Amino acid sequence: MSLPSALKFANLPTKIEKLDRLSKELGDVEIYIKRDDQTGTEISGNKIRKLEFAVKEALEQKCDYLITCGGIQSNHARATAAIAARLGLKSYLVLRGTREDDIEGNYFLDKILGADIKFIAPEDYRERRTDIMLELADELNRKGHKAYVIPEGASNGIGTFGYYRAMEEILKQEVDLGFKFDAIVTAVGSGGTYAGLFYANLAYKNSAKIIGFNVCDDSSYFKERIKNILEDSFKYTGERIEFSKDDINIMDGYVGKGYAISSPEEIRFIHRFAKLEGIILDPVYTGKAMLGLVGEIEKGKLKHYRKILFIHTGGIFGVFSKKDMFFL
Numbered sequence: 001m002s003l004p005s006a007l008k009f010a011n012l013p014t015k016i017e018k019l020d021r022l023s024k025e026l027g028d029v030e031i032y033i034k035r036d037d038q039t040g041t042e043i044s045g046n047k048i049r050k051l052e053f054a055v056k057e058a059l060e061q062k063c064d065y066l067i068t069c070g071g072i073q074s075n076h077a078r079a080t081a082a083i084a085a086r087l088g089l090k091s092y093l094v095l096r097g098t099r100e101d102d103i104e105g106n107y108f109l110d111k112i113l114g115a116d117i118k119f120i121a122p123e124d125y126r127e128r129r130t131d132i133m134l135e136l137a138d139e140l141n142r143k144g145h146k147a148y149v150i151p152e153g154a155s156n157g158i159g160t161f162g163y164y165r166a167m168e169e170i171l172k173q174e175v176d177l178g179f180k181f182d183a184i185v186t187a188v189g190s191g192g193t194y195a196g197l198f199y200a201n202l203a204y205k206n207s208a209k210i211i212g213f214n215v216c217d218d219s220s221y222f223k224e225r226i227k228n229i230l231e232d233s234f235k236y237t238g239e240r241i242e243f244s245k246d247d248i249n250i251m252d253g254y255v256g257k258g259y260a261i262s263s264p265e266e267i268r269f270i271h272r273f274a275k276l277e278g279i280i281l282d283p284v285y286t287g288k289a290m291l292g293l294v295g296e297i298e299k300g301k302l303k304h305y306r307k308i309l310f311i312h313t314g315g316i317f318g319v320f321s322k323k324d325m326f327f328l
């Protein structure tokens with residue numbers, strides 16, 4: 001299948017490492033981690049893989065402004081600001097909330113990377129973020145710019161190919177490792193990462209189960225959302241793959257107090273994991289997803305899976321805005 005073309009910014013392939021001590025604690029299971037938190041520094045995390053495709057399309061359309069949206073600590077918004085600056089483009093970030101006096105984490109990086117920033121109220125974010133981005137694009141276009149709008153998380157048809165490619169990368173790495181993973185696990189926030197992994201897993205008729213842990217909304221919301229993202233991506237390749245929504249495996253139960261809200265239990269888990277394995281998970285996505293994975297294994301729900309690959313999708317800068325919770 002021929003994929004759309006892409007820019008090359010991420011440090012690829014990202015390493016796959018075994019989590020020796022966690023695996024031992026859980027017994028009878030081997031957990032590996034794919035270090036997509038090491039795709040880069042300013043661009044670190046999963047969003048760069050999707051942006052490599054989306055921003056290529058923006059350049060092909062001769063755009064000079066990237067507009068996107070997210071929460072105040074959005075990893076995706078920060079990666080967009082970084083790639084825009086790397087390419088000599090401008091970025092405009094529509095962030096949910098009001099300006100925080102504490103200029104911290106990703107928001108701090110957005111500012112030093114030169115992004116234009118507009119804050120909008122949570123209800124406007126929920127109901128009107130796309131319209132608001134399109135209005136901004138109109139305004140910039142009237143001033144002689146050409147704006148390209150990237151949806152939340154770059155989770156659309158074009159962005160999906162980032163994790164299609166990542167799945168191909170995993171299949172190659174399995175050859176070197178000499179074994180295959182029974183399950184591949186990711187956090188799910190806007191669905192594009194899951195969609196790309198799922199798409200390539202189907203296209204290659206690979207036997208692994210792709211398991212997502214949602215960090216907002218619920219499983220039925222994401223089954224629908226991921227189906228729609230995939231429909232959108234089939235338009236790019238001209239090849240549709242048949243699947244049932246029920247093949248999309250999203251595990252409910254680990255959203256906790258809500259999107260980007262941490263509980264003391266989650267923070268304690270991130271802290272314990274850091275000391276155990278020397279790897280920092282983030283409070284919004286990977287901390288909840290890894291807690292979910294460990295929780296499901298402990299409940300005996302994943303017994304059929306002996307070799308599990310967890311994708312560390314990044315988010316390191318998000319820990320700084322929660323630092324006070326680590327030492328309560």
Ligand SMILES: *Cc1c(COP(=O)(O)O)cnc(C)c1O
Nearest residue numbers: 075189190191193285313314315
């Ligand atoms: C955005 C994000 C995710 C979720 O990926 P989606 O493709 O939006 O579902 C997971 N982890 C981190 C660190 C992220 O920034």
